[in-house]
Amino acid sequence: MLLRSLAVLTAANxxxxxxxxxxxxxxxxxxxxxxxxxxxxxxxxxxDLGFQHGRRGAVAGGALFAAVAVVYTxxxxxxxxxxxxxxxxxxxLTRARVLEEALVQVPFGTVxxxxxxxxxxxxxxxxxRHGTVAATAGSSAVFGLWHILPSIDMAKANPALGALTxxxxxxxxxxxxxxxxxxxxxxxxxxxxxxxxRHAGLAAPVLLHLATNSLGYxxxxxxxxxxARLSTPSEPPTA
Numbered sequence: 195m196l197l198r199s200l201a202v203l204t205a206a207n208x209x210x211x212x213x214x215x216x217x218x219x220x221x222x223x224x225x226x227x228x229x230x231x232x233x234x235x236x237x238x239x240x241x242d243l244g245f246q247h248g249r250r251g252a253v254a255g256g257a258l259f260a261a262v263a264v265v266y267t268x269x270x271x272x273x274x275x276x277x278x279x280x281x282x283x284x285x286x287l288t289r290a291r292v293l294e295e296a297l298v299q300v301p302f303g304t305v306x307x308x309x310x311x312x313x314x315x316x317x318x319x320x321x322x323r324h325g326t327v328a329a330t331a332g333s334s335a336v337f338g339l340w341h342i343l344p345s346i347d348m349a350k351a352n353p354a355l356g357a358l359t360x361x362x363x364x365x366x367x368x369x370x371x372x373x374x375x376x377x378x379x380x381x382x383x384x385x386x387x388x389x390x391x392r393h394a395g396l397a398a399p400v401l402l403h404l405a406t407n408s409l410g411y412x413x414x415x416x417x418x419x420x421x422a423r424l425s426t427p428s429e430p431p432t433a
Contacts, residue, residue, distance in 0.1 A: 195236045196319055202228050203311055203340065210303060211343040218303025226307050229315045242318040243310075247395035254394045255401025262405035270417040277354035283347070284414035292415060296408040305403045312337045312384065313391040313399050330388040338381025345376035 206225040210218045233243060240246070269275045284292060312333045321329035349356040349367040356367050359375035387399040 195232055196316075198232055199229055199311070199315055199319065200336070202232075203307075203316075203336070206307060207340055207343060216299075218299055219306075222303050222307035226310045229311050233315045233318065236319070238315075238318050238322065242322065243314045244318070244391050244396035245314075247393075248397055251395040251397025252401070254390065255398040258390075258398065258402040259405040262402070262409055266409055266413040270413055270420060276417050276420065278352070278358065279410075279414045279417035280354065281352040281410070281414050283351045284411045285418060287411075292411050296411040300407045300411075301404060304407060305400055308337070308340070309387075309391075309396055309400045309403060312340075313387055314396055317388060317391065326392065330385055330392075334381050334384030334388060337384035337387075338377040338379075341376050341380045342373055345373045348372050348376065 202225050206221055209221045214221065230243070266279075270279050284295070287295065316336065317329045317333040320332045324332070345359075346369060348359065349369050349372045353367060356372045359379060360367060360371035361375065362368065362371060387403065390398040390402065
């Protein structure tokens, strides 16, 4: 089952990132259904897949959603961190397309498949055979590798974030280092998502994932509407 699950995830990744990105919600829904069907046929229960602790997950996820909004607000409010939100993948879109990304593509084309696929099916299958530690490490490692294709364009689309990910200057970005940094950082994020899933079910990482991605489009647009330098109450008025 593990090999079949990885094959489904790989095919969906290529389709969503290189062949038919606008059809991501349909591709991801079909892939998610296939993964869940395979998991259920292999004997995994709904609880094994993380469909439990609904109320606890909603509360934890809601709090994390709000926390992300606060962090993003602070980020775009400071001139030094605001460039991290200047992402051409959001800024080049029309308002209608931004709404489509935030409300359709991200929830159904990204979060649905990634959370059910990595924190649900893959995590449960590995945990059943090898235990919790191996499930967390294995699913998080594959989650990091999953981001190779999305991160290839990061250096051009968001030089500031690419530089932070690669730990180098924005003016001398190396795509390979950006990709490697993205794989490592998303793998680490996967560990945190797995811990959320273990303690609060799938709802918590779903809401956190939704916040980081969907709100990213909103705050990217907001970041360009702020002045280059925000004054503070302690600053004297200029003449």
